[in-house]
Amino acid sequence: MINRLPFYLFVAALVLVGVALSLYRHSVYGVPWFPGEQREQWEIEARIEFTANGDPAKVAMAIPNDQQNFILTDESSSSQGYGVAILEQKEQRKAEWSIRSAEGQQLIYYKARFLADADAQYQIRPPSKPRPQYLEDVRQTAALSMLQDAMKRSADNPTLARELIRQLNDVQNQNAALLLNSMNREDALVSLLSMEAVPARTVATLMLEDGRRRQSVQPWVQVWDEQKEQWQLFNPRTGAEGKPDNLLIWSLDYQSLLDVIGGRQSDVSFSMIAQDISPETATREKIEANDLLNFSIHSLPVEEQAMFKTIMLIPVGALLVVFLRIIVGLKTSGTFMPVLIAVAFVQTELVPGIIGFLLIVGTGLMIRSYLSRLNLLLVARISAVIIAVIMIISVFTVVAYRVGLLEGLSITFFPMIILSWTIERMSILWEEEGAKEVFVQGGGSLLTAVLVYLAMTSELVRHLTFNFVGLQLIILALILLLGNYTGYRLSELRRFRHLAQD
Amino acid sequence: MKQLFRNIRGFIELPKKLRQRGILGMNQRNHSYIGRYNDRSKYPLVDDKLKTKQIAQQAGATVPELIGVIESQVHVKEIHDLVADWPGFVIKPAQGSGGKGILVITSHQDGRYTKPSGAEVSREDVERHITNTLAGLFSLGGKNDVAVVENLIEFDDSFADFSYEGVPDIRVIVFHGYPVMAMMRCSTASSDGKANLHQGAVGVGLDIATGKAVRAVQFDHPVSHHPDTQRPLDQLVIPDWEQLLVLAASAWEMTGLGYIGTDMVLDKSRGPMVLELNARPGLAIQTANGTGLLPRLQKIEALKQQGISHNTPEERVAVSRELFAS
Ligand SMILES: Nc1ncnc2c1ncn2[C@@H]1O[C@H](COP(=O)(O)OP(=O)(O)O)[C@@H](O)[C@H]1O
Ligand SMILES: [Mg+2]
Numbered sequence: 001m002i003n004r005l006p007f008y009l010f011v012a013a014l015v016l017v018g019v020a021l022s023l024y025r026h027s028v029y030g031v032p033w034f035p036g037e038q039r040e041q042w043e044i045e046a047r048i049e050f051t052a053n054g055d056p057a058k059v060a061m062a063i064p065n066d067q068q069n070f071i072l073t074d075e076s077s078s079s080q081g082y083g084v085a086i087l088e089q090k091e092q093r094k095a096e097w098s099i100r101s102a103e104g105q106q107l108i109y110y111k112a113r114f115l116a117d118a119d120a121q122y123q124i125r126p127p128s129k130p131r132p133q134y135l136e137d138v139r140q141t142a143a144l145s146m147l148q149d150a151m152k153r154s155a156d157n158p159t160l161a162r163e164l165i166r167q168l169n170d171v172q173n174q175n176a177a178l179l180l181n182s183m184n185r186e187d188a189l190v191s192l193l194s195m196e197a198v199p200a201r202t203v204a205t206l207m208l209e210d211g212r213r214r215q216s217v218q219p220w221v222q223v224w225d226e227q228k229e230q231w232q233l234f235n236p237r238t239g240a241e242g243k244p245d246n247l248l249i250w251s252l253d254y255q256s257l258l259d260v261i262g263g264r265q266s267d268v269s270f271s272m273i274a275q276d277i278s279p280e281t282a283t284r285e286k287i288e289a290n291d292l293l294n295f296s297i298h299s300l301p302v303e304e305q306a307m308f309k310t311i312m313l314i315p316v317g318a319l320l321v322v323f324l325r326i327i328v329g330l331k332t333s334g335t336f337m338p339v340l341i342a343v344a345f346v347q348t349e350l351v352p353g354i355i356g357f358l359l360i361v362g363t364g365l366m367i368r369s370y371l372s373r374l375n376l377l378l379v380a381r382i383s384a385v386i387i388a389v390i391m392i393i394s395v396f397t398v399v400a401y402r403v404g405l406l407e408g409l410s411i412t413f414f415p416m417i418i419l420s421w422t423i424e425r426m427s428i429l430w431e432e433e434g435a436k437e438v439f440v441q442g443g444g445s446l447l448t449a450v451l452v453y454l455a456m457t458s459e460l461v462r463h464l465t466f467n468f469v470g471l472q473l474i475i476l477a478l479i480l481l482l483g484n485y486t487g488y489r490l491s492e493l494r495r496f497r498h499l500a501q502d
Numbered sequence: 503m504k505q506l507f508r509n510i511r512g513f514i515e516l517p518k519k520l521r522q523r524g525i526l527g528m529n530q531r532n533h534s535y536i537g538r539y540n541d542r543s544k545y546p547l548v549d550d551k552l553k554t555k556q557i558a559q560q561a562g563a564t565v566p567e568l569i570g571v572i573e574s575q576v577h578v579k580e581i582h583d584l585v586a587d588w589p590g591f592v593i594k595p596a597q598g599s600g601g602k603g604i605l606v607i608t609s610h611q612d613g614r615y616t617k618p619s620g621a622e623v624s625r626e627d628v629e630r631h632i633t634n635t636l637a638g639l640f641s642l643g644g645k646n647d648v649a650v651v652e653n654l655i656e657f658d659d660s661f662a663d664f665s666y667e668g669v670p671d672i673r674v675i676v677f678h679g680y681p682v683m684a685m686m687r688c689s690t691a692s693s694d695g696k697a698n699l700h701q702g703a704v705g706v707g708l709d710i711a712t713g714k715a716v717r718a719v720q721f722d723h724p725v726s727h728h729p730d731t732q733r734p735l736d737q738l739v740i741p742d743w744e745q746l747l748v749l750a751a752s753a754w755e756m757t758g759l760g761y762i763g764t765d766m767v768l769d770k771s772r773g774p775m776v777l778e779l780n781a782r783p784g785l786a787i788q789t790a791n792g793t794g795l796l797p798r799l800q801k802i803e804a805l806k807q808q809g810i811s812h813n814t815p816e817e818r819v820a821v822s823r824e825l826f827a828s
Pocket of ligand 2: 765
């Protein structure tokens with residue numbers, strides 16, 4: 001018999017270190033055990049990229065300020081060798097980076113921290129009346145006729161804007177079609193409103209969603225409401241009115257978001273993550289950020305943090321799979337395939353995800369059964385299945401888009417190669433062992449994927465895994481212990497139940 | 503209500519009862535037997551049916567005659583010439599398991615091949631089957647594989663009506679060279695000429711001392727008659743039992759693997775032969791015998807601990823027949 005003592009000591013050590021790290025994070029950094037007790041804090045990072053010409057370079061980017069529902073608590077920038085200044089021009093704040101000479105690929109990061117706060121105080125400056133913009137002949141006539149119609153059906157500025165958006169989004173409206181031929185929705189709306197001397201502007205916004213990376217800004221339109229003395233926000237694409245709680249206005253001028261002199265191919269993208277910290281800790285953490293014992297991933301750039309938010313969830317998925325296989329004895333096709341499917345579900349949401357999965361695998365199986373009659377070599381056949389899967393995905397995406405099912409678009413998040421292998425294995429299983437086994441294993445995989453998804457999207461699990469790295473050690477210890485479990489699986493109790501009778 | 507309560511209690515007590523009967527579970531098999539007594543470096547010997555054939559022959563055991571091996575796509579079409587002079591044959595992936603990818607052909611004429619069920623397959627079907635085999639479709643981990651073509655076994659007359667459209671095989675679990683439990687697997691209409699239990703074959707538990715049937719199951723449920731031929735299964739007695747057990751026990755010398763399942767067949771003219779060896783034998787043998795493996799495995803472990811060892815297969819078979827008579 002091998003001596004098991006060192007093993008159990010090791011596991012105990014893992015648990016101890018894990019617990020100690022978690023306690024440390026809780027007591028010293030004040031990270032709460034449960035999510036939602038605290039206010040939400042957002043960290044948003046802009047990543048500016050451009051190719052410098054070798055001359056002096058100057059980069060100006062609009063940066064956000066306090067606004068409805070958000071207070072700016074902290075901002076910082078990291079840019080090697082650049083001088084930085086923050087300028088306040090009227091309402092719009094700008095960050096400016098400059099350098100005497102720069103060559104090649106340049107990277108500049110700007111990071112802002114916002115505290116979600118329903119009673120946030122912010123400044124509003126009443127705008128001056130805009131000068132009406134004129135369009136040339138035909139389009140001017142079209143614009144005037146749209147306005148005439150909209151004026152009749154509206155009472156004030158916001159209702160006028162609402163009417164105009166309705167017309168712009170009406171595919172039957174020929175006047176709108178004429179305008180949209182040469183300008184985009186938001187510009188058309190602002191021009192139209194200016195003809196009635198209604199102040200309006202296109203702003204650059206970000207929809208804040210935890211863990212999103214490489215996002216770009218979306219144009220929304222602000223229309224001045226004279227009665228309430230404030231700006232009213234519109235989504236020109238859907239006509240949605242008012243500011244969603246998780247919408248952040250990054251710049252008040254959509255056009256001049258980024259301005260680069262002395263460089264080419266400039267681009268800016270955004271990453272964001274949410275954290276639950278109390279305001280006092282927000283300040284304290286900043287002081288202690290350089291502490292070596294700060295074992296958190298929170299010192300990384302936001303883009304990497306966002307990535308880790310998902311990565312940290314994978315061990316939870318693995319633990320669940322280990323549990324379902326060793327303790328429950330569930331059959332799945334491919335050991336960790338369900339985890340990958342669950343990761344896709346996180347992107348697609350559950351119901352569209354399950355429907356998408358069933359559609360792809362179902363259609364794939366039908367196509368595969370045709371391929372099986374063609375007598376192809378295996379590698380060619382798998383490749384054909386991959387292409388079929390890609391085509392299924394494109395067809396479903398286009399159809400979903402056409403019928404207005406925006407959820408359908410997320411089907412592209414499925415890992416295609418893995419799905420193709422799943423289809424191939426299931427199809428063989430079907431031929432060899434019949435439909436029943438396909439449903440047993442397919443159902444097992446789907447069930448596992450759904451359970452893993454539920455664990456991965458649970459607020460509590462996300463909060464704990466991201467904020468307490470020590471938990472990973474405890475998960476590892478649990479997996480090691482499960483690897484030593486020699487008792488019966490639940491499925492075996494059923495299988496061997498006849499043997500328990502006399 | 504009372505009924506429900508009793509059911510729940512029955513379920514909770516199930517693990518304890520199973521443990522009392524010494525039923526070996528999957529986790530314990532993997533952890534305490536396969537993981538502990540099977541040296542990974544020796545797996546290739548049993549995971550590759552060609553190598554198994556070789557070592558079995560070197561050890562003096564009989565094996566089904568090898569007709570040929572098809573190793574690459576260019577040779578696939580040669581299959582028809584290869585089998586021309588053999589009335590029946592079997593194509594199997596060298597690294598397959600669980601009956602996957604085994605094509606049994608009982609007769610053929612003018613490019614029409616007949617399966618045990620009487621169903622016909624075409625030349626193209628046979629070629630496609632080999633192509634798939636070479637690409638690794640049926641093999642562990644999907645690795646490229648070779649197709650083994652071997653002679654069809656004609657099973658012993660004493661098994662008539664115990665097996666339907668296929669050769670029954672005898673599975674013996676051998677632990678440290680001691681046969682500990684045995685069963686015969688009889689194919690049925692649903693198992694398509696192969697005697698693999700999860701495909702629907704009937705498993706008949708065999709008394710280690712006598713080779714007589716003790717009990718039978720299909721899909722883990724007890725049965726008394728063969729589902730297709732209606733022959734009562736308790737009449738089954740294996741001829742040449744001693745010889746078969748010795749053959750099984752010698753797998754220890756062949757492989758050095760501590761915990762293995764030997765699959766053997768009784769050929770009408772050539773007697774007992776080794777079909778394949780298995781480093782991860784399934785647990786259904788317990789349901790077929792209506793008893794658990796654990797007490798028997800522990801008896802052997804106790805022998806080892808006392809330092810008792812038996813060096814020839816014959817000696818070990820004698821010990822087993824005495825220890826495990828039912
Ligand atoms: N040469 C053969 N002649 C007749 N039947 C065979 C032959 N080889 C295999 N079979 C049938 O196929 C089954 C599975 O074969 P086996 O070699 O044990 O492969 P596996 O590893 O897939 O179980 C056997 O139980 C037997 O019924
Ligand atoms: Mg076998």
